[in-house]
Amino acid sequence: MNQEPEPVSSIRKQIPPEVGRIVARCLRKDPDRRFQHMDDLKVALEEIKEESDSGALKGLAAVGKKRRHWWPWVVGGAAVLLSAGLIWRWPREGTPPEDFRPVPLISTGNSCCPTFSPDGTKVAFSWTGEQNATAEAAAGRAHWEIYVKQIGAPGNPTRLTTTPGEIRWGAGDSAWSPDDRWIAYRRNRTDGGSDLVIIPPLGGPERTVADLSGVAEVPAWTPDGKWLAFPQKDSPITTSIWAIAIDTGDRRRLTTFTTNAGGSGFSTGGYDRVLGDSAPSFSADGRSLAFYRQVSDSVFQLRVQSLTRDLQPDGQAKIVVDRIHGLPDGGPVWTTGGRELVYSAGHPNFLWRVAIPGKQPPRRLAYPASALQPALARNRLVYPWYITNSNLWRLDVRTGERKPLVSSASSVWGMNIHPQFSPDGRTIAFDSDRTGDREVWTCDVDGSNCQQLTTFGGPIGGNPRWSPDSRWIAFDSRTPGNPEIYVMAADGGAPRRLTATAFNNMVPSWSHDGRWIYFSSDRSGRYEVWKMSKDGGEAVQVTQAGGFATFESPDGKYLYYTKFNPQGTTPLFRMPAGGGEEVQVVPSVGSWELLCVTSKGVYFVPGEGAKTIRFLDAGSGKVRTLATPDKPLEAGLAVSPDGEFVVWSQRDRETINLMLVEGFR
Numbered sequence: 278m279n280q281e282p283e284p285v286s287s288i289r290k291q292i293p294p295e296v297g298r299i300v301a302r303c304l305r306k307d308p309d310r311r312f313q314h315m316d317d318l319k320v321a322l323e324e325i326k327e328e329s330d331s332g333a334l335k336g337l338a339a340v341g342k343k344r345r346h347w348w349p350w351v352v353g354g355a356a357v358l359l360s361a362g363l364i365w366r367w368p369r370e371g372t373p374p375e376d377f378r379p380v381p382l383i384s385t386g387n388s389c390c391p392t393f394s395p396d397g398t399k400v401a402f403s404w405t406g407e408q409n410a411t412a413e414a415a416a417g418r419a420h421w422e423i424y425v426k427q428i429g430a431p432g433n434p435t436r437l438t439t440t441p442g443e444i445r446w447g448a449g450d451s452a453w454s455p456d457d458r459w460i461a462y463r464r465n466r467t468d469g470g471s472d473l474v475i476i477p478p479l480g481g482p483e484r485t486v487a488d489l490s491g492v493a494e495v496p497a498w499t500p501d502g503k504w505l506a507f508p509q510k511d512s513p514i515t516t517s518i519w520a521i522a523i524d525t526g527d528r529r530r531l532t533t534f535t536t537n538a539g540g541s542g543f544s545t546g547g548y549d550r551v552l553g554d555s556a557p558s559f560s561a562d563g564r565s566l567a568f569y570r571q572v573s574d575s576v577f578q579l580r581v582q583s584l585t586r587d588l589q590p591d592g593q594a595k596i597v598v599d600r601i602h603g604l605p606d607g608g609p610v611w612t613t614g615g616r617e618l619v620y621s622a623g624h625p626n627f628l629w630r631v632a633i634p635g636k637q638p639p640r641r642l643a644y645p646a647s648a649l650q651p652a653l654a655r656n657r658l659v660y661p662w663y664i665t666n667s668n669l670w671r672l673d674v675r676t677g678e679r680k681p682l683v684s685s686a687s688s689v690w691g692m693n694i695h696p697q698f699s700p701d702g703r704t705i706a707f708d709s710d711r712t713g714d715r716e717v718w719t720c721d722v723d724g725s726n727c728q729q730l731t732t733f734g735g736p737i738g739g740n741p742r743w744s745p746d747s748r749w750i751a752f753d754s755r756t757p758g759n760p761e762i763y764v765m766a767a768d769g770g771a772p773r774r775l776t777a778t779a780f781n782n783m784v785p786s787w788s789h790d791g792r793w794i795y796f797s798s799d800r801s802g803r804y805e806v807w808k809m810s811k812d813g814g815e816a817v818q819v820t821q822a823g824g825f826a827t828f829e830s831p832d833g834k835y836l837y838y839t840k841f842n843p844q845g846t847t848p849l850f851r852m853p854a855g856g857g858e859e860v861q862v863v864p865s866v867g868s869w870e871l872l873c874v875t876s877k878g879v880y881f882v883p884g885e886g887a888k889t890i891r892f893l894d895a896g897s898g899k900v901r902t903l904a905t906p907d908k909p910l911e912a913g914l915a916v917s918p919d920g921e922f923v924v925w926s927q928r929d930r931e932t933i934n935l936m937l938v939e940g941f942r
Contacts, residue, residue: 379644379936382426382659383434387933389661390495390607390650392453392460394478397654401425401460401478402935403449404434421447423462425478428657428937437480440464450495453478456502459523463489473507475523487521495608497557504588506531506557506566516553518568520588531557531566531590532582556608560615567609567618569601573759574781575737577601579609579620581633597635602736602755607650621649621660624715624737625690628660646713647690658941666930667692667911669707669724672904672923679904682724682924686711694912694926695739695870698722699747702918704767706730706750708739717741717752719767722917730769742786743767751785751794762796764811775813784826784869789833797825797841804841820852822859826869829854831876837862839869846884863893870912880916880923890914890923
């Protein structure tokens with residue numbers, strides 16, 4: 278028998294008065310605080326409970342007399358309040374929801390790296406201007422400059438910087454000082470390095486503050502506008518956060534990162550992504566510094582470092598989010614009340630929100646995929662929306678016909694990369710994030726019958742390689758917290774983990790007889806090629822002078838391999854499979870991801886930013902151009918066993934627009 282719902286007035290009478298006083302206490306501490314979710318209230322009540330237990334909470338004597346008994350009432354009462362729809366409306370009616378519809382702020386060209394003026398009425402950002410910079414960016418010619426836009430005002434943004442010379446990318450990663458005196462930004466140099474520069478918001482003489490070579494992160498101002506924090510390399514493979522006084526040049530270490538790992542890192546945009554600390558962000562009172570700590574390849578932590586009043590680290594940095602998979606984009610930003618952080622992370626990136634000190638799991642905000650680099654001011658949120666499609670294309674070598682093979686499931690975002698033909702020529706394995714997580718997929722050679730193979734649900738996994746009998750696929754995954762090698766049946770089933778170390782183990786491939794699996798590991802202090810039995814066991818080091826992606830020749834006589842280079846390009850080397858001297862085969866390959874070794878020769882893309890697929894004939898030693906795709910090449914190049922088809926990943930769409938959300942809470 279159904280019962281009538283109990284009226285709100287009756288529910289209110291059942292709530293202990295302590296609950297109202299506790300929540301009121303929360304609101305007095307932070308008038309701008311909103312309790313839109315139960316997790317929000319739980320965090321606030323936990324804080325009040327800690328104060329009550331320590332004796333710091335005053336004015337609640339009725340609660341204090343029964344300290345052991347009031348806490349369950351508070352949580353239970355809060356749940357009733359929430360279910361009755363009461364807390365949602367506190368502290369005022371009409372609070373806009375978090376998923377308030379974003380609208381374009383800049384929708385032409387490509388734009389990124391927003392930062393608000395102190396009063397929240399203007400946004401500084403990097404922009405390519407009215408051009409669509411996809412092709413220029415792929416060729417390294419996109420020219421980014423800093424612009425300023427008045428929110429709500431008609432007309433084009435005002436250009437602030439002019440980068441001298443033909444410098445790749447130009448100016449980016451801007452940060453507006455809290456005292457409205459400066460806008461800091463990163464500018465590339467002709468020697469390949471970059472500088473931290475400050476310029477007045479209205480234009481004028483600019484000044485170089487520090488060298489940012491080797492890192493690519495937005496700097497952060499202290500609340501008084503006197504110091505700038507930025508990541509700085511402590512070693513070739515680690516970074517920590519430092520601060521520099523813009524008037525005196527004094528430097529101060531804010532975080533310290535050490536590791537026993539080897540040569541970990543990867544490249545993005547021509548900059549090293551090494552282990553350690555990056556993307557600093559100060560709380561409004563200057564007593565807390567949020568930042569990311571990369572603990573292994575593509576695995577990060579979100580931490581908060583307490584600071585003294587004179588800008589010295591106070592104790593150890595505390596973990597707020599223990600494991601972030603994928604590359605965080607931009608720095609974490611503090612909400613107005615200073616109790617939460619908003620950040621961009623994942624694969625693809627989404628916006629997330631987490632309360633400090635991290636007692637509750639982060640919540641994904643209801644904004645579209647590929648939301649990057651958030652900026653907050655008052656009740657406004659701005660973020661770049663990266664609209665991209667990377668699809669698999671196929672070339673029929675006999676006829677020259679090109680056609681799409683596997684396309685993104687979404688019209689707005691999607692990545693399909695790292696294709697690999699099975700040795701029997703029937704199936705293609707590849708990486709795809711069409712379900713919202715990067716997983717290993719397979720499809721028929723005509724692109725039909727796409728099937729998801731792995732279901733790790735968050736950690737980046739991929740780089741699939743087939744066993745010679747086409748029954749097994751080896752791949753890497755960050756599920757344990759660092760990249761490890763796995764093997765699973767090609768028709769599905771539970772993955773079997775092969776490696777188990779604290780180091781990076783990635784990019785597997787099979788020996789021609791199927792007995793061994795080669796992979797790259799930094800366990801020796803830098804990336805070298807290692808191998809182990811397909812059934813597991815001890816790993817054996819193969820190369821001694823560096824090695825990364827490895828391909829054994831079909832006859833088993835030689836190993837072809839690249840070496841790790843954070844800048845992307847690498848030669849292709851060859852050595853006898855049983856050991857011996859290495860020789861250079863190709864002087865410059867754009868990436869290990871754009872390389873395929875067959876019995877007939879080597880297919881590769883030469884140099885960084887190139888989009889020409891070439892073929893090195895093993896018999897004649899001659900190189901010829903095989904294809905020149907119309908769009909920029911992404912990660913992945915594969916050739917069918919009979920040599921009749923070539924498949925690659927191609928970036929068919931790429932735009933970055935600035936989106937504005939009014940009324941963000």
